[in-house]
Amino acid sequence: MSGIPDNLVGLHKHVKQFREKNDETLFEELELFIEEEKVRRKLVLERPGELFFFYKEDYIVVTEELSKIPLTAEEFTGSSSLLRQLNEDQIDMVGQLTKELVILRSMRMWGSYLSC
Known part of the structure; x- marks a missing residue:
């Protein structure tokens, strides 16, 4: 999961034209990303x-x-x-x-x- 920052606090301040929908989208995509990373991690561990x-x-x-x-x-x-x-x-x-x-x-x- 090296593709995401260590700290997400204030991340929304870097988004141009921020809207509440941006937070919702971020967390939906983050959830998807984490699920993909779990599958990848398992694959890498199973096939060193x-x-x-x-x-x-x-x-x-x-x-x-x-x-x-x-x-x-x-x-x-x-x-x-x-x-x-x-x-x-x-x-x-x-x-x-x-x-x-x-x-x-x-x-x-x-x-x-x-x-x-």
């Missing part, structure tokens, strides 16, 4: 050492062999600017990608590559 990519309630098991695939133009054609950015950020193998695909989607450089 395995690599997973998560997208909301879905996940992909990445084998050790797949995690070692280099992020190169030879392996992933048509994504040269994405690969260049990843390599500049010292992400050179599939296993180095962030495990949370929602984070990838939210990153500016990924916008045109992921349309989940």
Whole structure:
């Protein structure tokens, strides 16, 4: 659950055009997030050492062999600017990608590559 702040007090002050509905939405989404995290945590504990990519309630098991695939133009054609950015950020193998695909989607450089 590293994706949420340690302290939620006053968080609403950072929302533009705050309304009471915002609190309701926050707690509904937080409840959903916690339920997803419980499932993920259980999965990780049941399958130690395995690599997973998560997208909301879905996940992909990445084998050790797949995690070692280099992020190169030879392996992933048509994504040269994405690969260049990843390599500049010292992400050179599939296993180095962030495990949370929602984070990838939210990153500016990924916008045109992921349309989940």
